Amino acid sequence: MIPRRLEAVRPVASTIHGGYTSSTEESLDFRTRLLRTLRAVEPVLGVQGVLIAGSEVPNLLQPDAESTLVVSQDVDIAVPVQRHAAVKARLTELRGLLRAEAEPSVWLPQSPDLIEVNFIGMDTGNERPGETYVLEDSELPLLVFAHLSLLRPGKALNVEGLEIPVPRPSGLLLEKLLTDRSAEKGDRDLLVALGVLLVSEPRDLEELETQYRGLSAELRYAVRSGLSMLSLLEPRVQMPDPTPHRALVAGLMARLERLEQDR
Amino acid sequence: MNEALHERARRARERALIRACEYRQRHYANGVWFRFRRVLVDAAEAWIIGDDDGNRLENGGRVPLPVGRELAPPIRVFFLSKEELEAISDRRQVPARLCAELLHAGNLALLAHAGVETAKYTSIACTSATPRRK
Numbered sequence A: 001m002i003p004r005r006l007e008a009v010r011p012v013a014s015t016i017h018g019g020y021t022s023s024t025e026e027s028l029d030f031r032t033r034l035l036r037t038l039r040a041v042e043p044v045l046g047v048q049g050v051l052i053a054g055s056e057v058p059n060l061l062q063p064d065a066e067s068t069l070v071v072s073q074d075v076d077i078a079v080p081v082q083r084h085a086a087v088k089a090r091l092t093e094l095r096g097l098l099r100a101e102a103e104p105s106v107w108l109p110q111s112p113d114l115i116e117v118n119f120i121g122m123d124t125g126n127e128r129p130g131e132t133y134v135l136e137d138s139e140l141p142l143l144v145f146a147h148l149s150l151l152r153p154g155k156a157l158n159v160e161g162l163e164i165p166v167p168r169p170s171g172l173l174l175e176k177l178l179t180d181r182s183a184e185k186g187d188r189d190l191l192v193a194l195g196v197l198l199v200s201e202p203r204d205l206e207e208l209e210t211q212y213r214g215l216s217a218e219l220r221y222a223v224r225s226g227l228s229m230l231s232l233l234e235p236r237v238q239m240p241d242p243t244p245h246r247a248l249v250a251g252l253m254a255r256l257e258r259l260e261q262d263r
Numbered sequence B: 001m002n003e004a005l006h007e008r009a010r011r012a013r014e015r016a017l018i019r020a021c022e023y024r025q026r027h028y029a030n031g032v033w034f035r036f037r038r039v040l041v042d043a044a045e046a047w048i049i050g051d052d053d054g055n056r057l058e059n060g061g062r063v064p065l066p067v068g069r070e071l072a073p074p075i076r077v078f079f080l081s082k083e084e085l086e087a088i089s090d091r092r093q094v095p096a097r098l099c100a101e102l103l104h105a106g107n108l109a110l111l112a113h114a115g116v117e118t119a120k121y122t123s124i125a126c127t128s129a130t131p132r133r134k
Helices: A024-040 A056-060 A079-092 A146-150 A169-177 A182-200 A202-213 A217-231 A245-263 B003-024 B029-041 B051-059 B082-086
Strands: A051-053 A073-079 A097-099 A106-109 A114-121 A132-136 A142-143 A157-159 A163-164 B043-051 B076-080 B092-096 B107-112
Touching: A024 A056, A024 A073, A024 A163, A024 B043, A051 A056, A051 A114, A056 A182, A073 A079, A073 A157, A079 A114, A079 A142, A079 B076, A114 A146, A142 B003, A146 A169, A169 A182, A169 A202, A182 A217, A182 A245, A202 A245, A217 B003, A217 B029, A245 B029, B029 B043, B051 B076, B051 B107, B076 B082, B082 B107
Parallel strands: A073 A114, A114 A142, B076 B107
Antiparallel strands: A051 A073, A097 A106, A106 A114, A132 A142, A157 A163, B043 B092, B043 B107
């Protein structure tokens, strides 16, 4: 994969819009906070199979993890349920973060130079395939999201000496297009999918096709539905603008529809 | 037991059930939004045109897209070439998204992205049932 800088919609003046930070300086600062947070959780990132998931991945996939998109002020760490014990054993090594009492899967920053960390579960071993469920644990309970099972480990990024495990774009793209959230959160998921699409290479899209073929008819329809919504979204501050990329989305839609005809 | 996580899991499962239901209903009224969005995905530009131009196009053999008839009130939707579009003087561009302005249109002229095959949308004849606007 060749890293590309993602152009985000620029904010007007120096306002705060919808909870997004807005100036370039703050965006650069966000990169620092993101990387410092990942360094704080480095012991966990070393557990095999653990991946950074969610909206920060397109930030990290940019050249030198430039982090031009400020989608949310937290980072998701996907833990394979099979590696839960190994991750739990390393929680004592985390620095600068404290487990939230009310929500033990959330770790809160103890200083403003860090961001919140959310541990979420992925069931790649198909122990409970296609199901969203809670993995109970007093120290590290996990909400295991069904579609995170689509994530496959990609090549770890090395940013300033820090090894960051990220998923392959194809699985992340599908997972985000399958968002079943609505309104603002759903739109953000779809714009994250766009961010991933924009850093994807031809071979990533071939891989996406292979994964897409393996989905149920219902999920394939949901992927196409997600793409159609993405194409029609309005620009949002600090997110990639879908407008100039609508032809790209239409092209991907056509590819997926051709796969439907081949079935 | 972590009640908050269980509540989020319950909501996620509920959304999955709704999606499954929507999938089963996709060929019916509920699916029209996907079908309409799908058409707009292929549109690089969307223009509102008048009834007279809509009638002229239809009388000239242009078949409105079936999905437009599924809406109430119906919208006559045409994919046009750039030349055909430019020949219509009374036209107003709207964003290619499900905004109020577009949904209130009686007639829509769409310009497809380069390379998009639009004949697929008119493979089902729908000339007689489309109400004409006066």
